[in-house]
Amino acid sequence: MTYQTITTSTDTAAKVLTITLNRPEAFNALNTQLLSEVADVLEQADQDQGIGAVVITGGPKVFAAGADIKEMASLDAVGVMNDARPKHWRRIYQFSKPMIAAVNGYALGGGCELVMHCDIVIAGESALFGQPEINLGIIPGAGGTQRLIRTVGKPLATKMVLSGEMIDANTALRANLVAEVVIPERTIERAHQLATTIASKPPIAVRLAKEALLKSFETDLESGLNLERKAFTLLAATEDRKEGIAAFMEKRKPEFKGC
Ligand code: CAA
Numbered sequence: 690m691t692y693q694t695i696t697t698s699t700d701t702a703a704k705v706l707t708i709t710l711n712r713p714e715a716f717n718a719l720n721t722q723l724l725s726e727v728a729d730v731l732e733q734a735d736q737d738q739g740i741g742a743v744v745i746t747g748g749p750k751v752f753a754a755g756a757d758i759k760e761m762a763s764l765d766a767v768g769v770m771n772d773a774r775p776k777h778w779r780r781i782y783q784f785s786k787p788m789i790a791a792v793n794g795y796a797l798g799g800g801c802e803l804v805m806h807c808d809i810v811i812a813g814e815s816a817l818f819g820q821p822e823i824n825l826g827i828i829p830g831a832g833g834t835q836r837l838i839r840t841v842g843k844p845l846a847t848k849m850v851l852s853g854e855m856i857d858a859n860t861a862l863r864a865n866l867v868a869e870v871v872i873p874e875r876t877i878e879r880a881h882q883l884a885t886t887i888a889s890k891p892p893i894a895v896r897l898a899k900e901a902l903l904k905s906f907e908t909d910l911e912s913g914l915n916l917e918r919k920a921f922t923l924l925a926a927t928e929d930r931k932e933g934i935a936a937f938m939e940k941r942k943p944e945f946k947g948c
Contacts, residue, residue, distance in 0.1 A: 690733070694723035697730055704741035704888040705881060706734050709748055716754035717747045719799045721774055723757075727803075728780035735785055738947060741888025741895070743784070744880045745807060746791035747800075749873065752816070755798025758825065778831045781806050785896050787887050791880035792816045793873050797855070802831040805840060808899060810866065811880040812858040813873030818866060819855035839906050841866050891929035891945040 696709045708730055710717040717723075727745070734740040747753050756774075764772065781803070790796075790807035797819045804810055804818065820833045828834060829850065838846040841864040849856065861867045871879050887895060897920035905913050924930050929945045936943035 690729070692726045692730070694720065695726045695730065699740070700881070700885070701739060703881070703885040704739060705744060705884040706730075706740045706742075707744045707746065707877075707881065709746055710753055711748075713748075713750075715757060715759075716751045716795060717800070718754050718757040718759075719803065720757035720760045721772075721777070724774055724777040724781070728777040731781060731784040731788075738892075740786065741890075741892055742786055742884035743788045744791055744877065744884050745788055745803070746877050746880065747793065747796075749793055749877075751794035752790070752792040752796040753800030753803060754795050755800050755821070756830070774831070778802075778806070785899065786892075787884070787895060787899055789880045789884050789887075791877045792818075792858075792867070793876050795819075795855075798822055798829065798833070799831050802829060802833045802836070804866070805832060805836040808902075809868050809880075809883060810861075811876055811883065812861060812867040812870050813876035814858050814870060815873045816858040816861065816867070816870075816876075817855045818849075818861050819853065820850045821853040821855070823851060823853045836906075837866075840864075889945075891927070891933060891943075892947040893927050893929060894924055897924060 694712050696711050697706060699706050708727060710723065712718060712723060734743060788807045790804045790810045792804060792810060793813040793815050795817050796804045798821060801818050801820055820829045820837065822829050834850055837849065845864050848854065858867065858870045862870045869879065901917045901920050904916050928948045932945060933943045
């Protein structure tokens, strides 16, 4: 499949797919085509046993400067209501395998929201995160108000959404928006390294762990614990659990098969 607004590459040995946003002329602004291409590639990767984890990046200079404002400008309320974008965001959210964001430069508006669709975020020291929609007379429209507050807490989320001010990588690290900060030259490499580690783990366990972790954002503790217990029980039926435990006992490296 050929894409116009992203590039993809697969490290077959590592089982890692890298998606690079590729609209440099617009600071990787997320137009509808780009969102749809990201969603398409993730849907394919979900079905592909040869992919265990995904890295998503905007490259060395910028992650993404948000929704494409020039495209957005032509939409009236009815146009926004009928927009395909929420459907594409939903498809991205439904990706069942781990997705790691490698962020250099701006991650603004929809760019910051895309970051929050990822399971782990690695930021270069140059990274800047923000929800500047207020400057355009709008508010975040792809989960920014909901996910940011759940991630960084009320004081910082409110400051970012109401003032439009950006935060740097180290502030994002302290606020738990990102997991690690590295020198910009290492951002993609570190994300790939982490994706490789995760892709080497038993895939069914990884998938259920992601599902259980994400559910904690949406559910009460009792329901979350029930879901965790069911996933834990289900894993007792997998060959990979037998293999993992046997390998530990026999002091050897496990060979997981994804079943
Ligand atoms: N949409 C469309 N084009 C964009 C863009 C965006 N979000 N961000 C940058 N660009 C384009 C600019 O128009 C410019 O193109 P031209 O050279 O053709 O004019 C090019 O990228 C470079 O941008 P600047 O000249 O502005 O570069 P800068 O270094 O001075 O500033 C910036 C960089 C701070 C990212 C600035 O471009 C900016 O503030 N961008 C908009 C950020 C923003 O408001 N994002 C939120 C969008 S709304 C949203 O995301 C809604 C949602 O959640 C659903």
